[in-house]
Amino acid sequence: GPVGSQYCVCKVELSICGQNLLDRDVTSKSDPFCVLFMEVNGKWVELDRTETAVNNLNPAFAKKFIIDYHFEEVQKLKFALFDQDKSSMQLYEHDFLGEFSCTLGMIVSSKKITRPLLLGNGKPAGKGMITIAAQELSDNRVITLSMAGRKLDKKDLFGKSDPFLEFYKPGDDGKWMLVHRTEVIKYTLDPVWKPFTVPLVSLCDGDVEKLIKVVCYDYDSDGGHDFIGEFQTSVARMCEAQDAFPLELECINPKKQKKKKNYKNSGIIIVKSCKITRDFSFLDYILGGCQLMFTVGIDFTASNGNPRDPSSLHYINPMGTNEYLSAIWAVGQIIQDYDSDKMFPALGFGAQLPPDWKVSHEFAINFNPTNPFCSGVEGIVQAYSACLPHIRFYGPTNFSPIINHVARFAAQASQQQSASQYFILLIITDGVISDMDETRHAVVQASKLPMSIIIVGVGNADFAAMEFLDGDSRVLRSHSGEEAVRDIVQFVPFRDFRNAPKETLAKAVLAELPQQVVQYFKHQNLPPINTEPA
Numbered sequence: 237g238p239v240g241s242q243y244c245v246c247k248v249e250l251s252i253c254g255q256n257l258l259d260r261d262v263t264s265k266s267d268p269f270c271v272l273f274m275e276v277n278g279k280w281v282e283l284d285r286t287e288t289a290v291n292n293l294n295p296a297f298a299k300k301f302i303i304d305y306h307f308e309e310v311q312k313l314k315f316a317l318f319d320q321d322k323s324s325m326q327l328y329e330h331d332f333l334g335e336f337s338c339t340l341g342m343i344v345s346s347k348k349i350t351r352p353l354l355l356g357n358g359k360p361a362g363k364g365m366i367t368i369a370a371q372e373l374s375d376n377r378v379i380t381l382s383m384a385g386r387k388l389d390k391k392d393l394f395g396k397s398d399p400f401l402e403f404y405k406p407g408d409d410g411k412w413m414l415v416h417r418t419e420v421i422k423y424t425l426d427p428v429w430k431p432f433t434v435p436l437v438s439l440c441d442g443d444v445e446k447l448i449k450v451v452c453y454d455y456d457s458d459g460g461h462d463f464i465g466e467f468q469t470s471v472a473r474m475c476e477a478q479d480a481f482p483l484e485l486e487c488i489n490p491k492k493q494k495k496k497k498n499y500k501n502s503g504i505i506i507v508k509s510c511k512i513t514r515d516f517s518f519l520d521y522i523l524g525g526c527q528l529m530f531t532v533g534i535d536f537t538a539s540n541g542n543p544r545d546p547s548s549l550h551y552i553n554p555m556g557t558n559e560y561l562s563a564i565w566a567v568g569q570i571i572q573d574y575d576s577d578k579m580f581p582a583l584g585f586g587a588q589l590p591p592d593w594k595v596s597h598e599f600a601i602n603f604n605p606t607n608p609f610c611s612g613v614e615g616i617v618q619a620y621s622a623c624l625p626h627i628r629f630y631g632p633t634n635f636s637p638i639i640n641h642v643a644r645f646a647a648q649a650s651q652q653q654s655a656s657q658y659f660i661l662l663i664i665t666d667g668v669i670s671d672m673d674e675t676r677h678a679v680v681q682a683s684k685l686p687m688s689i690i691i692v693g694v695g696n697a698d699f700a701a702m703e704f705l706d707g708d709s710r711v712l713r714s715h716s717g718e719e720a721v722r723d724i725v726q727f728v729p730f731r732d733f734r735n736a737p738k739e740t741l742a743k744a745v746l747a748e749l750p751q752q753v754v755q756y757f758k759h760q761n762l763p764p765i766n767t768e769p770a
Contacts, residue, residue, distance in 0.1 A: 246519050247373040248344060250301040252286060254317055256363040257293045257353075260331040265291040266319040268333055270366075272301045275312035288320045302373065303340060305519060308746035309739060310569055311340040315366055317353060334361025336368075341573030343370045347523050372523060377436040378515045379471060381507065383418065384428040388487065388503035391454035391462040398455040399427045399464060401505070405440055405448050412449055415439050420455040425503065436471070436512060444471040444512075452487050452505060465489045465502035477507040516764055518750035521757060524764025526655050528574035528753075529645070532564060532616055533638040534601065535665035537586035538629040540695075549666050549695050550624060559694035559730045561617060563664045566741040567690060568613035571660060579609040582616045583638055588628040595630050597637040632670030635663060639678040639689065646685040655762045658753050659687035667697030673715040679705060680712060683720040688752045690745050693729045702727040722755050723748075 252270045260266050269288040273280040283303070289295030303311070314337040318330035334353025343349055353364040383401060391397045400420045407413035416434050421427035440446040447468050453461040465487030477483035486501040493499050514520070541548030552558055557565075572578050585597040600608030602619040603626075610616045642661045649657040669675055679689065691706070693699040705712060707723035726748050733741040757763075 246305050246517060248303050248305045248340065248519070249371045249373050250303065250343065251297070251369045251371070252301070252315065253294075253296045253367040254333075254353075255294050255350075255365040255367065257295070257317060258319075258333050258362045258364055259293060260319040260333065265293050266331070266333060267291065267321075268293075268295050268317050269320055270297055271316045271318065271327065273314040273316065274303075275314075280314055305340060305344065305372075307341075307518060307750050308570060308743045310573075310742075313338060313340055313343075315368065317364070317366070332356070334364045334366075336366050339573055341570065343368055344519060344522050345527075345574045345576070347525070370523065372517065372519045374517065375435075375437050375442045376514045376517055376520060377442070377512050378433050379436050379439055380431055380433040380509075380511045380513065381474065382429075382431040382509045384426070384482075384506040384508055385452065385487070386426050386484075386504045386506060388425045388427070388452065389464050389489070390425060391464065396423050396425050397462075397464065398422050399424070399452055400455055400461075401429065402451045402453065403439065403448060404451065405446065415448075428508075431509075435515070440471050444475070446470060450485075450505060452503070463489065467505065471510070471512070474507045474510040475512065477510045479509055482509075483507040514763070514767070516754065516758070516767075518754050520764045520767070521655050521658075521753060522574060524655060524766045526753070526757075526764065527576060527657050528571055529649075529657055529659045530568065530571045530575055530580045531638075531642050531659065531661050532568070532580065532582045533598075533635075533661060533663040534560060534582070534584045534620065535586055535633060535663070536584045536627060536629050537631045537633050537666070539631070539633075539697075540629055540666050542629070543624045550629075552621060552624075560664050561620065562738065563662070563692040563694065563730060563741070564616055564620070565613060566738055567662050567692075567745055568616060570742050570746060572613055578612045580612070580616055581608040582610050582619055583608060583641065584623070584627070585635075585638055586629070586631055586633055588630045590626060593628060597634045598641050633665065633668060634671040634674070635665075635669055636671050636674035636678040638663065639675065639682060642687060643678065643682045643685055646682070646687040650685055650760075653760075653762065655757045655764055657686060658756065659685075660690065660749070661687065662690045662692065664692045664694060665702075666695040667693065667699070669701045672701060675705070676712065677714040677716070677718075679725060680714040680718050680720045683712075683722050683724050686753075686756050688724045688726070688749055690749075691725065691727045692741075692745065693727065693731075696731060699727065699729055702729075722752070722759070724752060 267288050267290050269286050271285040272283045274283050284301050286297035286299040316335040317333040322329050336351050348369040350367040353361040355361050398420050401418045403416040404412035405415050418429045436442050449468050451466040452464040467485050485505050487503045487505050489502045540550050543550035582601045584599050584601045589596050601623045610619045646659040691702050705725045706727040712720040728745050
């Protein structure tokens with residue numbers, strides 16, 4: 237499995253600069269500092285503040301803001317700049333120089349943004365600008381070591397030794413701390429261990445010059461393992477090993493060394509190869525410039541009920557919403573931060589369309605087939621409400637045309653051989669799939685492409701078929717027996733979230749997406765577009 241956490245909770249470091257700030261001091265320039273707020277339950281809560289830059293209208297603050305990043309939440313931030321007047325902690329004692337609000341998603345999807353500062357009344361704060369740059373804090377380097385031994389000391393009376401290695405790093409308390417233990421190789425003085433991979437932070441705290449200790453033991457089933465020998469080295473030293481030129485290190489038993497005059501060593505430990513690579517995270521791909529391309533597919537089959545009837549799933553209630561709209565909002569408002577042009581194709585299926593009332597399983601809900609794009613989530617919502625009176629709900633419920641529609645674009649993107657685009661199809665439906673064989677085939681083919689499918693089931697129908705497509709419990713196969721190369725379908729019944737806060741649906745629906753994105757690009761051996769070598 238992947239090294240590191242399954243879910244994308246990483247720390248992001250934000251660096252702040254100001255440009256052309258307002259001058260609030262009469263005799264000298266402003267002394268600005270920046271305060272970071274986060275919206276928690278509808279209120280702004282102060283998270284942290286920078287140092288004060290003295291007499292400087294173009295400050296670059298040394299102190300960074302560090303925030304936990306959660307992909308599946310909208311994390312609203314506000315950056316407010318003040319001119320320090322007194323040593324008071326109370327913000328109202330200081331002159332206000334302007335503020336800027338956005339989501340953390342907007343910052344990481346651009347990596348760096350520069351925006352005008354606004355005053356409380358929404359007017360510009362002079363020519364004042366703020367620049368915010370994001371960087372992921374976690375060290376994503378992993379080290380892969382391939383080790384062997386030669387002529388190790390014989391420890392068993394009747395046979396050879398059963399050697400294994402243990403790797404230690406210095407702990408904070410000055411004691412050695414165990415990091416990794418290899419498997420035991422039975423009956424040999426010339427073992428070859430399986431290559432293993434550990435995070436570089438685990439092995440040496442990310443410091444390649446730090447001394448680490450390697451100890452070789454002879455395994456005993458009673459747990460009283462016999463000490464063969466040890467040595468100290470560093471990752472930097474082990475990295476000198478190349479495939480054709482292994483690095484040989486003497487395994488020393490200090491007691492024997494003291495006793496015997498002609499003692500050489502207790503065998504040789506060989507570093508056959510040592511490679512440091514990066515285990516890229518979802519955030520690495522986003523910061524590297526990957527765009528998430530969002531498409532919505534909406535079920536307009538007759539089983540939904542007449543949209544003018546309050547019992548219909550497409551009936552828009554006096555609050556201006558229904559389960560379809562709630563699902564579009566929940567998913568869309570998160571994903572839209574990761575798509576620079578915010579133009580989203582919105583498609584319908586299972587309806588008869590004017591003027592000739594033919595059934596369509598992939599039509600643009602804005603009735604513009606050459607340009608099915610809607611501007612932002614608001615645009616999807618408007619197009620949806622506008623199309624309802626003009627179509628006739630019909631059937632059957634065919635998913636494969638819309639899946640294949642998005643797959644065609646994903647296939648084009650995959651030709652570029654770069655981690656630049658990943659497609660997300662949200663299908664909202666009231667139930668049973670009519671074209672199950674074709675849909676299974678479409679999903680299995682799509683699993684080879686940079687795309688994921690989210691299905692939200694609305695209403696109270698039987699959703700067993702959807703659970704089947706969501707390969708959480710077993711691998712999905714097409715009707716011909718071909719297996720999906722990865723699980724790309726996430727199914728969630730809306731009814732489980734009717735009474736929950738609206739954020740909960742987004743979390744459930746999007747929880748698996750970051751690892752699906754990473755899994756695809758790794759599978760294709762594609763690093764993030766802008767990345768430094770390890």
